[in-house]
Amino acid sequence: MSAIEEVKSRLDIVEVIGERVPLKKSGRAFKGLCPFHQERTPSFFVFPESQRYHCFGCGAGGDIFTFVMQMERLEFPEALRLLARRAGVMLHPPTPQEQEADRTRRRLGEICGEAARFFQEQLAGPAGATARAYLAQRGIRPETVQAFALGYAPDRWEALSSHLRERGYSEAEIRMAGLVVEREEGTGSYDRFRSRLIFPIRDL
Numbered sequence: 001m002s003a004i005e006e007v008k009s010r011l012d013i014v015e016v017i018g019e020r021v022p023l024k025k026s027g028r029a030f031k032g033l034c035p036f037h038q039e040r041t042p043s044f045f046v047f048p049e050s051q052r053y054h055c056f057g058c059g060a061g062g063d064i065f066t067f068v069m070q071m072e073r074l075e076f077p078e079a080l081r082l083l084a085r086r087a088g089v090m091l092h093p094p095t096p097q098e099q100e101a102d103r104t105r106r107r108l109g110e111i112c113g114e115a116a117r118f119f120q121e122q123l124a125g126p127a128g129a130t131a132r133a134y135l136a137q138r139g140i141r142p143e144t145v146q147a148f149a150l151g152y153a154p155d156r157w158e159a160l161s162s163h164l165r166e167r168g169y170s171e172a173e174i175r176m177a178g179l180v181v182e183r184e185e186g187t188g189s190y191d192r193f194r195s196r197l198i199f200p201i202r203d204l
């Protein structure tokens with residue numbers, strides 16, 4: 001039996017989904033409010049016999065692996081690792097490619113975190129005076145700015161990228177994080193976000 005089949009045979013999809021979505025028995029299936037779209041009446045069904053789920057509202061569906069991938073925003077190898085650990089199934093150690101992919105993902109997360117901190121500092125500092133006045137005028141209080149980690153991207157071409165390079169991030173990494181745009185003519189890149197308020201999006 002493959003590791004995938006073994007994980008599937010040891011885990012119950014109703015239990016795994018039920019931990020995240022309150023489910024009620026409905027005939028031979030279980031139903032609940034779909035975690036993948038907004039709804040007031042349940043159209044999300046989990047089928048114990050086939051060990052699959054389907055939402056009649058948004059069309060989301062699949063097996064225990066796709067559920068974890070969609071829910072936790074993971075790639076398949078990570079979802080497999082997570083569920084295998086839970087099922088007590090041994091997997092081969094991560095391949096060098098998987099380790100490299102993990103490292104890159106962590107690194108990109110760090111870069112985005114550092115960028116958000118940089119933008120926050122800018123908003124709090126002299127460069128952010130106009131942006132702060134604008135927020136105040138819109139009735140956005142400093143507590144809100146703090147709570148949502150709002151920031152300001154200064155009106156310069158390389159403010160963020162030079163800040164990140166000073167902290168040891170490479171040109172390629174900064175580009176991969178989507179924080180710079182490549183110049184159409186010549187070489188190099190420039191900051192994607194300039195002269196604007198920044199609302200960071202966080203994975204919770």
Ligand SMILES: [Zn+2]
Pocket residue numbers: 034035036037044055056057058059060
């Ligand atoms: Zn749905």
